[in-house]
Amino acid sequence: MPPAECPFCEIVDRSDPDVREVYRDANVVAFFPTDPAVLGHTLVIPRRHVPDIWSLRTEEAAQLSAAVLRLAEAIRAAVVPEGFNIIQSNGAAATQTVSHLHVHLVPRNDADAMGPIWPQETDYSEDRKDDVLNRVKSAVSSLKPVEPEVSPEDRRKHLDYIQAVVTRQSAASASAKGWLLPVVTALFGFALTQHVWLLALLGMFLIAVFAYIDANYLRSEKAYRALYNAVSRSERMVPRFTLDPTDAHEPQCGDAPAAAKWKVLRDKYLPPREVWTSWSIAPFYSAMLLLGVGVAVTAAFTADKAAIPLPHGPTMTTTVVSTVPASPAPVPAQPKSPPP
Numbered sequence: 019m020p021p022a023e024c025p026f027c028e029i030v031d032r033s034d035p036d037v038r039e040v041y042r043d044a045n046v047v048a049f050f051p052t053d054p055a056v057l058g059h060t061l062v063i064p065r066r067h068v069p070d071i072w073s074l075r076t077e078e079a080a081q082l083s084a085a086v087l088r089l090a091e092a093i094r095a096a097v098v099p100e101g102f103n104i105i106q107s108n109g110a111a112a113t114q115t116v117s118h119l120h121v122h123l124v125p126r127n128d129a130d131a132m133g134p135i136w137p138q139e140t141d142y143s144e145d146r147k148d149d150v151l152n153r154v155k156s157a158v159s160s161l162k163p164v165e166p167e168v169s170p171e172d173r174r175k176h177l178d179y180i181q182a183v184v185t186r187q188s189a190a191s192a193s194a195k196g197w198l199l200p201v202v203t204a205l206f207g208f209a210l211t212q213h214v215w216l217l218a219l220l221g222m223f224l225i226a227v228f229a230y231i232d233a234n235y236l237r238s239e240k241a242y243r244a245l246y247n248a249v250s251r252s253e254r255m256v257p258r259f260t261l262d263p264t265d266a267h268e269p270q271c272g273d274a275p276a277a278a279k280w281k282v283l284r285d286k287y288l289p290p291r292e293v294w295t296s297w298s299i300a301p302f303y304s305a306m307l308l309l310g311v312g313v314a315v316t317a318a319f320t321a322d323k324a325a326i327p328l329p330h331g332p333t334m335t336t337t338v339v340s341t342v343p344a345s346p347a348p349v350p351a352q353p354k355s356p357p358p
Contacts, residue, residue: 023252024067024118024332025116025118025119025135026061026063026067026116026118026120027067027118029049029063030047030063030065036116037049037050038050040060040089041062041085041089041092042089043085044065045064045065045078045081045082045085046062046063046064046065046081046082046085047062047063047065048060048061048063048085048089048333050124055124055132056123056126056127056130056131058093058096058097058123058124058125058149058188059122059123059124059125059175060093060122060123061123062064062085062086062089062120062121062123063118063120063121064078064081064082067118068079069117069119070109070114070119071106071108071119072108073119076164076165077256085121086121087105089123090102090104090123092123093123094125094205097125099125099126099128100126100127100128100339101123102123102125102126102128103122103123103124103126103132103135104121104122104123104124105121105122105135106119106120106121107122110243160218166283168258169248172258172259174251175259176258176259177246177250179259179309180242180245180246180249181246183242184239184243184246187238187239190234190235191236191239191298194228194231194232194235195200195228195232198224198225198228198306201221201224202221202224202306205220205221205224206218206221206309206313209221209313209315209317210317210320212315213320213321214318214321215314215317215319215321217317218243218310218313218317219314221310221313222265222307222311222314224312225303225307225310226303226307227305229299232295232299232303233289233293233297233299234287234288234289236293236296236298236299237289237290237293237323238263241259241266242263244263244266244267245261245262245263245266247266248265248266249266279291
């Protein structure tokens with residue numbers, strides 16, 4: 019059953035208005051089935067679409083088990099049953115009717131509607147039981163070892179790595195503003211002094227580009243801060259030393275994203291509204307853009323004034339007479355007297 023058709027995924031997505039929801043957190047949802055076997059019968063499901071127990075991740079199993087224990091305690095306090103069944107079925111042969119892993123919490127009383135759920139007796143031979151025992155033990159020995167719990171020292175190192183990324187993102191945001199100011203100041207100055215409003219438009223374009231870059235820095239910083247909080251508060255189990263901020267996100271119902279590709283691209287490359295309207299983005303870049311509009315209008319106005327021709331009066335002709343001294347006339351050569 020694909021996630022889009024899963025009735026339990028609809029409950030996770032809050033798309034079922036008739037559901038009797040009991041509990042919800044970042045990892046699981048608990049609710050009453052439409053037709054409970056007994057009063058207090060509760061289903062607990064992981065938020066991610068998991069068809070069966072073999073598809074469940076280790077951290078999800080721990081989260082689901084913790085929720086089952088909490089809810090079993092609450093149901094016992096509320097209903098005060100004589101007994102309690104915790105049932106988890108996988109496959110049609112085991113009576114699983116919805117292909118989304120779920121755990122039944124069933125408070126029991128004598129002579130309730132459930133009745134016995136186990137056969138009275140079986141007649142398997144000792145050889146068959148021993149054969150299955152050996153096969154199961156062999157399969158267990160081939161399993162991967164369980165990873166040890168994260169030590170406080172490893173958690174501290176993980177937090178240090180995440181904090182280093184947060185610091186770099188914050189520094190990059192400050193650098194973006196530092197690079198923008200001298201460039202835009204020069205463009206706006208030339209636009210005013212040279213009366214070229216297109217330079218002001220170029221400066222406004224650069225402001226928009228740097229605003230987008232800075233907003234993405236801030237979005238990334240917020241994502242890593244969320245990862246930091248998830249690790250420090252142990253809100254959910256995340257991979258060891260992960261630096262992928264999506265590991266801090268709430269699990270989605272379904273392995274494949276239900277959104278269209280364009281929505282995935284939008285979420286990946288376009289910062290959300292709360293980032294754009296934050297104090298580090300909206301006031302700074304809005305003021306810069308307004309300044310750019312003022313510079314562009316001023317440059318265009320002064321350019322028009324400079325292009326207006328001077329008014330023409332009566333035509334006056336001024337004659338400038340230059341007196342150039344005449345060259346002296348050449349003196350005729352005197353004939354030489356013959357010697358006496």
